[in-house]
Every structure is written in C-alpha cells, then in structure tokens.
Amino acid sequence: MSGWLAIAGLGPGDDRLVTPEVTATLAEATDVVGYIPYVARVAPRPGLTLHPSDNRVELDRARAALQMAAEGKRVVVVSSGDPGVFAMASAVFEALEGRPDWQTLDIRVLPGITAMLAAAAASGAPLGHDFCCINLSDNLKPWEVIETRLRHAARADFAMAFYNPRSASRPEGFTKALAVLREECGEGRLITFARAVSTPDQRIVTVALGEATPEMADMRTVVIVGNSATRRVGRWVYSPRSVR
C-alpha cells in the first residue's frame, strides 16, 4: 500500500463550500493533520487518526505529515479556505527542501474556497476587477515590506484583500495600515469588514475609509478595500469591470 499526502482546503466554514474532491479524499484518508480548529471540522470515524496541533508549528506539522506519507499512510493536511493562500501548502513544499526522499511522494494540493472570495461574494463583487491579496501579519515579514506593498497596491489602483488584519497581541499594525490607506486612497474609499464569512457569526460591514476604525477587524475578519471605482448599489458593493 503506497502512501500519499493531500493538502486540502476546507473552505471558509460552511460545509456546503467544501468541494466533493476534498470530501472524497478525506473519506480515503488514514490520518488528518492540521491546526486544532480545522481538524475539528473533520468527522471522526474508525480507521481515521486525527492529529490536531497548535498554531505556528507549520513546518513541524508538514514534516510529520510527510513522514507518515513516506511510511505508507494516506495523509490529508487540512487548512481552512484554500491551502495555497497563506496556509499549509507552502509549508509542505518548504519541508521538502533538502529531502529528495520525500520529493518523490504522491503529493497533491486540493484547492478550496479562500476567505476573500467568500467575503467578496457575501458583500457583492468588490474583487471583480484587478486586485491584490496581502497578509497583514508581521510574523513572517517586516512592517516595511507591508507598507511598501500597500503603497504600490494603492498606486496601481488594485482592490485589496487583507488576511490576518489584526492580531490580539500586535494590533497596532492594522492601525498603521489604515493610516497608509487613508493617505494613499483618501477618506471616501470603500472598505468592507467581513467577519466569520459563511458561518452563523457572519457579519459584513462596509464603510468609507474615513469612518473605519481598527476595532472593526480581528483575526476572523477579511478586509477588502475597493479600488477608485468601487461603488455601492442597493445593499451591495462592487467593482465595475471597466476602466474608462
């Protein structure tokens, strides 16, 4: 029996947003590995071992999963959203560096509905034109890189989606990000705070940048800043398809 490793996206929360590919793959797995709240979304069954682990141990978790696959197990590493967007896929490939024995394993990435696209859908179509996607956490990069990217994104007139906008331990980063955005985009630019999208706690709020406060975001929030043409219609917000 040869082992394999699948890196699967569970989507933003609603089970109706889990792809049949992911569901079928989980049904064949012997082991599921991931951050505690994501593993908790997988139903236990005989023959399946769940391996929940804490946050910020991504590389250790990736190595443990690869080791199990190398031993012949059928392993699914679960992420919320899409595993390729600020999630476990990069960590698994990083763990392959220097390990040619693992590089020949059967490894697949199974895409999922990433939070920004579920947030965009819940609010209208704010990402309907060119956009960018930035992880605002400064765990893995310096603030200066984030600020440079925000300024280029604004000058490119991209709509912007932000993941991990505001951690409890270092909330000041998002305050600085809002100041940069106001300076670059003006007070009138639309900003949407989409919290816990597709779950019973979902809350979507759109305001002008001048009215946005840091407390509107937490780590369960995806923030979407419109481009210069993004506008409201009815109860929705959308970015027109054309630049005129």
Place this chain on the structure above:
Amino acid sequence: MSGWLAIAGLGPGDDRLVTPEVTATLAEATDVVGYIPYVARVAPRPGLTLHPSDNRVELDRARAALQMAAEGKRVVVVSSGDPGVFAMASAVFEALEGRPDWQTLDIRVLPGITAMLAAAAASGAPLGHDFCCINLSDNLKPWEVIETRLRHAARADFAMAFYNPRSASRPEGFTKALAVLREECGEGRLITFARAVSTPDQRIVTVALGEATPEMADMRTVVIVGNSATRRVGRWVYSPRSVR
C-alpha cells in the same frame, strides 16, 4: 412563488470542484443563464430552461436574468471559476444601477474555485505569499493601465496571476507584458503557464522568464509569475511564507 437570482461559480472544469452549494442551487433553478460553454456544463432536466448566450454580452445577459427573477423565476447565472473574479457578478451589480425595482430582489453570489487557485494547486504553491491578480485583456481597460499595474506589482514583489493573457485577435498585449516583466523582474524569475486546469487537457509548464515566449499562453491559460523568492522544489514551484 417569489423569484431569486444566484450568480454561481462552476469552478475551473472538473465537476469535483463544484461546491455542494452550487449543485443544490442548480437543482432548484427554473432557468440557467450564461456564456455557451458554461451553460453546456449544466445537465438538462424537465422544468429547467437553459439560456446560453455568446461572449461579450454580459450586461444584456445580466438584465435578462434579473428580469426573469423579477417575474418570479429561480434563475442561476453561471460563470466558470468564481463569479466574482473577472466574471458575471460585477455585470449583474452593474445592471442594478438605476433599477431600484431590481435592487430589492433576492440576489446571492455563490463562490467557486477560481482558475488561478486551481492552477496554483496544480503547480505547487506559487501564490502562497502576497500576490495580485490582473486581467490582461485590454477589452475593458487601456494598455497603459495594465502596464502601470505590472510595474507596481513587480516593485511590490507580488507574485502575479494573469487571466485572459493572450487573445487570438490581439496577441501583441502579452508580448508587451512579457517585455515589461523581464525588465522589472529579470530573466531568471519563474513563470508558470497553466492551461485548461483540472480538465483532461491540463498542461502545466514552468520556465524562467527569459525562456518564456508569447505562444506559451492562450485564452485557456492562467499565467502565474512568482515573486523574487519563488523557487522550485522537486516537480513543484512554491513561494516561501516568509520574507527574511
């Protein structure tokens, strides 16, 4: 019986990437509206009327769908990928402008697996760090806007995903885009051409920018350019999670 309108994403092609939410919504529909090849992906059944239409009539199609929903029909507008990414959602919201009667309709956007995330998954994790997403078609915006965005994206060190890179009628845009990218990112930067992702015709090729030629892309291709840290490991390409 009150009508509704759902704008649904069918994913990149493989039926296992269609969400259960979309499948369930299609099962309740009376009418399906969309571009010919996307409507062809919906199985006919008694009680369901299919309304395939040609490309480049997005606003007319949106208005026809809204009119049917206003008349009490249960209408699904289908897009490939995600309806909020260069697809029908923006067109539907645009069609609501000036129509307060339509703005009170039950309208929902159902997210789907967009092509760039399926392409990223098939090639590894090239979008595992900050990235942007640009429609290279100059149907709806001037080339100067595209060029400005490419330069800002390169200077922000975003990975980049391109939709509609090269049309048969105006192939020269992608030639110019490659020249801008070489100038900004250098010849060694990795570029992935992902054609017909998740279909039997899938073909993934990664080369250095200096080896990329315009003919490697067509309208069924998503192109992903790495950031300065994007690298190969084994048969995959990925962007590390950290900026050091």
